[in-house]
Amino acid sequence: MAEKRNDSSMAHGKAGLPPGAPLFIGGRKTEEIRLSYMRYNANLYEEKESSTPEECANLCESSDVVWINVEGIHNSGTVEKIGELFNLHPLTIEDILNVMQRPKFEDFDSYLFIVLKMLGISDMTKGMETEKVSVILGENFVITFQEKPGDVFDTVRECIRERRGRVRELGADYLAYALIDAVVDSYFLILETIGDQIEQVEDQVILNQESDTISKIHRFKRAVLFMRRTVWPLREEIALLEKSGSDLIKEPTVLFFRNLYDHTIQVIDTVETYRDIISGMHDTYLSSVNNRMNEVMKILTILATIFIPLTFITGIYGMNFRYMPELCWKWGYFIALGFMLVIAIAMLVNFRKKKWI
Amino acid sequence: MAEKRNDSSMAHGKAGLPPGAPLFIGGRKTEEIRLSYMRYNANLYEEKESSTPEECANLCESSDVVWINVEGIHNSGTVEKIGELFNLHPLTIEDILNVMQRPKFEDFDSYLFIVLKMLGISDMTKGMETEKVSVILGENFVITFQEKPGDVFDTVRECIRERRGRVRELGADYLAYALIDAVVDSYFLILETIGDQIEQVEDQVILNQESDTISKIHRFKRAVLFMRRTVWPLREEIALLEKSGSDLIKEPTVLFFRNLYDHTIQVIDTVETYRDIISGMHDTYLSSVNNRMNEVMKILTILATIFIPLTFITGIYGMNFRYMPELCWKWGYFIALGFMLVIAIAMLVNFRKKKWI
Amino acid sequence: MAEKRNDSSMAHGKAGLPPGAPLFIGGRKTEEIRLSYMRYNANLYEEKESSTPEECANLCESSDVVWINVEGIHNSGTVEKIGELFNLHPLTIEDILNVMQRPKFEDFDSYLFIVLKMLGISDMTKGMETEKVSVILGENFVITFQEKPGDVFDTVRECIRERRGRVRELGADYLAYALIDAVVDSYFLILETIGDQIEQVEDQVILNQESDTISKIHRFKRAVLFMRRTVWPLREEIALLEKSGSDLIKEPTVLFFRNLYDHTIQVIDTVETYRDIISGMHDTYLSSVNNRMNEVMKILTILATIFIPLTFITGIYGMNFRYMPELCWKWGYFIALGFMLVIAIAMLVNFRKKKWI
Amino acid sequence: MAEKRNDSSMAHGKAGLPPGAPLFIGGRKTEEIRLSYMRYNANLYEEKESSTPEECANLCESSDVVWINVEGIHNSGTVEKIGELFNLHPLTIEDILNVMQRPKFEDFDSYLFIVLKMLGISDMTKGMETEKVSVILGENFVITFQEKPGDVFDTVRECIRERRGRVRELGADYLAYALIDAVVDSYFLILETIGDQIEQVEDQVILNQESDTISKIHRFKRAVLFMRRTVWPLREEIALLEKSGSDLIKEPTVLFFRNLYDHTIQVIDTVETYRDIISGMHDTYLSSVNNRMNEVMKILTILATIFIPLTFITGIYGMNFRYMPELCWKWGYFIALGFMLVIAIAMLVNFRKKKWI
């Protein structure tokens, strides 16, 4: 499955390199790197689809808020260029290029560095996809680095373009909040998908066992494990962000980050609940498999217990001994049949008493 | 089940909206929004069934305690109106409208914001219902927002009307305490219902296994999981409330909140105990299913073990070989019967020695 | 079982009452309330079996140590009277009357309030009994409230009467210590009973499985769960008590409370060990049930595997085809018998190789 | 098993005594109490096998280091005598006499009081033995109280006698360190024994299941549970000791205590690892029992499934109906045999396809 291989493949790309050397770590992608920016203040708004690092750096000299979005981080030259222009620490560059980087928050005085994970769930059978987003929050700019085109930020873009919500009135810190909030909101959609699928499987578990229930439960476990691993560090990260007391986050925005923290708690809460539900489902599934086995065994036992002695009796009278007095009795056959019937009924009464039938 | 869908459906209503935009999140309900208030001091008492936000705001200018109860939060216009009149923060409005909001406590200097969950258990088969209650505690007023009509506050209303207890003597902080206490007390009723049902199922588990025991246990697990998720944040919330040191909570009321904290601990304690009991029940159930399977297998094995060799013997003498000396012996038949009897008795003695019968 | 019902029945008695209203919560008991006191200093000693609240309050004006024992808390009038005379807080009265109250410690400056649980184990089948004891420690008096007659304090009474130990030399704080110590010591007796019973069952688990082993293990689990729930809050309580730094506890007694804390740790330790042992016993039990099932299945399979092919051969020569050449062979019967023997021996050798027999 | 009974038998000896009364708690032993001492400084060394409390107390007036070893604590008179001479607190005396005392550390300004447990593992079937050692560290003396003769201190004695290591150069605090270190080192020996036995059983678990594997695993669990209970409090104890900042422990010795703390961590680490290994072994054992059962069932099912239909066919042609055309066919018998062979082969092919054979 896709998510696991990533955990350790970091070593491949990095072995043999000096520690801290900037290099794109992860599968190579062929698309071009693409820089776009949005620049706005309460009144004006400007947007450009493809730009250069230098142009972006110049923009930030005005007092407007500038959001620079970098899609594709495989070209380490461009990223290093940006790092140089915006005075980013070499370790920040390394973390931006390392697609395996866990969610984390670091405060480098002149900027805040935030790593997030966008989640995508195409299909339960294929596992989850994860895409790293690095966010740099400076005095009046935000830089986001994505692995590939396509993201969850369209809502934010619309709000800027159409001047909805508070984003145009507040500064770069609120923009950073809005971007992180968009990522966290997208988790709720994933959770909803998982929740719906769990609900479907839950009925299967008790009622009619499909043969693939167990592998479905296994997949759920994997998916929830994966979610956990993504959201737990996020919680810690946002708590640190909220409490950092950095000058880059102004007073009115702090409350929004506190609210965001509440949302991550809610995500974690739901993930943990799903985890418990899935674990309970597994137990219930096991029990009901056991129960069915018990049922099967009972039927076999009832039938065998009734017929084995009867068949033995027919065996006796099927023997070819020359002298078997019963065989010559006129009513021998019917007496034997009657005797077998009595045995069968006695057995049935016995099973009824044991509540088996 | 009703409780799960809620966890993630939040994303639906909210996707595509600017962060923090006030909007009622949750299933739309058609009833009218309804404002009622109670206004009292030690001597006087006034009550009105339906009122307007403006009238309520005016009431609060006197020094009397005013309790404003809002039923139905689907009309975000009214809630926003109240928010404006009482100077509530936009994030508070958002939290009031979001029915998925976890229990939480926030101190906004001029008011305290408390979110609670009322629980309803109509029937074990249908799962639990939850209703969010938001409580705003100001200098001399309390505002409660409920999702729909019907609540657990009638006791408090009676105490105000009939001047029972301390509620008329003490201020708005004691009123807030009394309301939260009513919610926590209602949890005890839920726990009692669950406790009774657990007790009924517990006997089934060991004695006569009904076929639906496992799904009952599964339902209990879900119910307790649901309770846990509701009461754990409550504990944290009330601890924060007690320790907030807010000026809005006067000295004599602090002790009552400490007492309330004790009650939530007791709820959690009981929930955790139920959880352990249910988990133990499940283990015991599994063991007793296993045990019964063992019993069934033993009966089958005893019977088969006795009759299979005997039937084999009858088979031998049922063969049609021309030359089989035993068949011609005068006592052949009886010798064969006797031999079979000896084998059967030997088997039985053997089983007795193994303590199977 | 008795212990569970209690958890939630609190709600019954209390629903519909103003918060904090003093009322005896728990099953009504018909016995009279009974006040007795002991009054002593290093030299003198006085004891009275039945007294009145007023008389007791007067006693406390001297500098002697006074121990007032109240048996039966169903008469809330008397308890409230005492509360008034000794200046107890209304919430203390409420907690004294609430028999569901968890063990807790509160420091009300002028007195310390301690809630304890006495445990009684009449018979494993009947579960455990619990009785709440509330202890009020004042400047020179101790008041104990018990639910019903009969307690574990006789040792302390003897020490006072016969001037054994330190109790007559030290003050009310040492008396309180001695009383709590008596309760904790009684836990060791309970643990010993449980320990003995566990030891008995442990042998059953592996050797000869009685049919009720699983329900015994279930009962142990319940009992230990119950103990845990009682002793964990006690630990916290005594730690708070020791660290409270209250003036009511003098320097020399603090060391004794620290020692008491050690004892509760030891109780918890033992309870946790029992819990692990019982949980291990359950696992072992399951394994040995599984093992036995395996044995049963093996015997069945060995027998069936040997005789099913043999019976099939007898079936062949029992067929009535007109032309079956073997039937006419002179040694046909013995060849058939020999062939069957060969098959049987081959099977047995095979099983021996698989180490089944 | 020996270790469990001890947990609770404390109550027996103590019930009915004033709290804190010194009394030997534990099984009575008949041997004499025996006092020996070693007295040394960097140059001189003196040893005496049997001494009196008074003589020992006199020794301590010099500036030499004195190690007093008391074997047998059943004679509470002698212990009390020592307590008096060395100014020990009555609670220390009580703790010395109570053989059930958990490992603990207490700082009584003028001396440090340390309780340790020596472990002995005679044979896995008999469980573990534990012996309490109380260590009193004063200004220039160490007193050790053991339950019975025989200990793990011979290494230390040799070092003193032969002037090996640092013990003769450093003071009483280093002696105390060396004694505790000897106890902790002895744990490693126990762990090695357990580790070897685990290794032996581990192979059994997967390969050839001995019938007693489950009871061996059960015994391991018990042993590790017992170790855990002994070493966890030790860790806490030594951490407290190291951080106590007592004047009795000089600067150079503190580093050694820190090292000792590392060793206890290593013991705990190993115990926890064994615990996980044993728990994993149990799971693996269960799985492999299940697997074998599956194998057994498959063999039975294959055989039964092949022969049951065949036997049915022989049954048909064994019927005695007057008019059964097949019986008269010339090749009837061989056709029947051929038909049976076809069925058997079809079954076998089917099983092969299911990968059962």
Add this chain to the structure above:
Amino acid sequence: MAEKRNDSSMAHGKAGLPPGAPLFIGGRKTEEIRLSYMRYNANLYEEKESSTPEECANLCESSDVVWINVEGIHNSGTVEKIGELFNLHPLTIEDILNVMQRPKFEDFDSYLFIVLKMLGISDMTKGMETEKVSVILGENFVITFQEKPGDVFDTVRECIRERRGRVRELGADYLAYALIDAVVDSYFLILETIGDQIEQVEDQVILNQESDTISKIHRFKRAVLFMRRTVWPLREEIALLEKSGSDLIKEPTVLFFRNLYDHTIQVIDTVETYRDIISGMHDTYLSSVNNRMNEVMKILTILATIFIPLTFITGIYGMNFRYMPELCWKWGYFIALGFMLVIAIAMLVNFRKKKWI
């Protein structure tokens, strides 16, 4: 298995020695001890394959950075010599010689002492190998002690030789960072190996059960347990190192250590995820074994249930009673056959209804 024996064998070598006496603890190795050094500054670079302690000590008097690498710690004389020359504490020497030493960090003012574990995974069947590396970081030197030749430091050596990365510009503290980073990076390679193997087994678990799946899972559990034990103390160690505030670690290097801490967290994260995955795999495996057993039982039961009654009927008409009217009926045989067919079809319909076939 290799890793376990080590846990406890420490006691062997050490029993009977004074505490803290330096001695090589671990299996004796016959190779020579080998000292090599690298000495460099930003401009110059010097390397020597085999050297003496004295020569190395002299080197350190210049201001260049010196890295002394000691391979083979069995010769305690050489190690003690180095300890003397570099003023190492006796306990540091003891820890360097003890191959069982857990990862730890100690700050001895004049130098920092760091113990690491290099992991090697030759083959899953042989378990993991561990090699201790002790790192001494002084003012301008780093000393590494390895158990045997062969390490993971070649990357660092190359960087020094070829002047790649920052290592030549920065001081001894950065060298220490680079060495520890090399060890942590090697963990990722191990994790990748384990991850690949888990992925292979994961498919086996659900689809076609190889008979050795359970022992593979068992080995994974052991390997992950082993990893956990190695990396958890590492995390703590690096956290201490980062926060030590030692003067030996300069400002610019602190950030790199913080980054290193992030890497260890990522290792732990992956290990914990693998642990959960393996535990989930085990559950799924158990379930699917259960499921297959159920399938097997169903097939047996279906077959037996259909044929047992039929065989009974053939048995009846195989009896040799003289007077059995059905036998003489013209169509008796075909009626009997038809009757059996009806029974068989009824059974099949019944099983179809139960969804067994």
